[in-house]
Amino acid sequence: MNRPLLVVDGDSFAHRSYHALPKSIRRRGNKGGGAIVGFANFLLRLYAQEQPRAVLVGWDTLDAPTYRHRALEGYQSGRVFDPELLDQLDVMPQFVTACGFAAAKAPGYEADDFLAAAVMQEEQLGGATVVASGDRDAFQLASDRTVILQPVRAGEMARIGPAEVRGRYGVEPKQVPDFIALRGDSSDKIPGAPGIGPKTAASLLRRYGSLEAALAQGKFTAQAEQLRLYRSIATMDAAAPLPSLPDQTPTWGEAAALAREWELNRLADRLTELQSETRRGL
Structure with missing residues (x-):
């Protein structure tokens, strides 16, 4: 083994x-x-x-x-x-x-x-x-x-x-940085998308597959660049x-x-x- x-x-x-x-x-x-x-x-x-x-x-x-x-x-x-x-x-x-x-x-x-x-x-x-x-x-x-x-x-x-990971967050492991970008992270002081909690963040990612795909469909137009930044910060x-x-x-x-x-x-x-x-x- x-x-x-x-x-x-x-x-x-x-x-x-x-x-x-x-x-x-x-x-x-x-x-x-x-x-x-x-x-x-x-x-x-x-x-x-x-x-x-x-x-x-x-x-x-x-x-x-x-x-x-x-x-x-x-x-x-x-x-x-x-x-x-x-x-x-x-x-x-x-x-x-x-x-x-x-x-x-x-x-x-x-x-x-x-x-x-x-x-x-x-x-x-x-x-x-x-x-x-x-x-x-x-x-x-x-x-x-x-x-x-x-x-x-x-x-x-x-x-x-x-x-x-799916059971706790409702997303795939590869979606975790997108999830953090949307939900935010209080310990690291990442703000997230306004009004988006963990359930909504997971729902959006199940629907669109990724943060980038959600942005391409016109979601979060005003916050797009900030959310991309948050995803980058959350990505190891x-x-x-x-x-x-x-x-x-x-x-x-x-x-x-x-x-x-x-x-x-x-x-x-x-x-x-x-x-x-x-x-x-x-």
């Missing part, structure tokens, strides 16, 4: 970990460590569950705008992150690579873009992908070869394929640059050494035990 590629939205789960774990977890230099520990435990659990051939974790570059920010004034505005979270986000890619996994981060791209690029590449190679993300924009990636893992409650993940950029993604063998020992250097000793002990189990062939 061919093993899937596991692709993870690092920022999504780092944020969840930061808010879920106590701020009393500290690393060397009395710096915050809870987000690192929570994210690491999540990643190890996901690896054990999915047994992937390789892992890629995508990251936002928070200090560099993307084309989305330049194109839409107010995009993702109002987001303020604690300094301790930002500090931990800076070093988490180092932990990922210490595990023997790949990390993708580049100015001008969001974590979502690396997910899309990895999915496209893996599907072109005939492989399967598991995408872990708390962002429903990732539903646009669902296919017969790609499943989305979405957190629904503590420790539980829903598996989202094309049927689940599969041209994002990727690192090489050959089959990987985890380097738990290196990750344990890094965790020990950070004085996150319980995490280091867990990683050391994983290394021992690997050597014993368990």
Whole structure:
């Protein structure tokens, strides 16, 4: 049985970990460590569950705008992150690579873009992908070869394929950017079409097939260019640059050494035990 590629939205789960774990977890230099520990435990659990051939974790570059920010004034505005979270986000890619996994981060791209690029590449190679993300924009990636893992409650993940996207949104995965453009997205500050909610957006897409086809039929004439912009913003950029993604063998020992250097000793002990189990062939 061919093993899937596991692709993870690092920022999504780092944020969840930061808010879920106590701020009393500290690393060397009395710096915050809870987000690192929570994210690491999540990643190890996901690896054990999915047994992937390789892992890629995508990251936002928070200090560099993307084309989305330049194109839409107010995009993702109002987001303020604690300094301790930002500090931990800076070093988490180092932990990922210490595990023997790949990390993708580049100015001008969001974590979502690396997910899309990895999915496209893996599907072109005939492989399967598991995408872990708390962002429903990732539903646009669902296919017969790609499943989305979405957190629904503590420790539980829903598996989202094309049927689940249809059940939740009433549209096909490839229509999700059009759906977001019409409905809007309050978290990203995408306004959407005036007076259009999710049910009407889905109905329009079932009738016309796409936003572009609806515009060609004279719908939303006054908002056409804005809606095209919103669709572009909601579409993940599969041209994002990727690192090489050959089959990987985890380097738990290196990750344990890094965790020990950070004085996150319980995490280091867990990683050391994983290394021992690997050597014993368990």
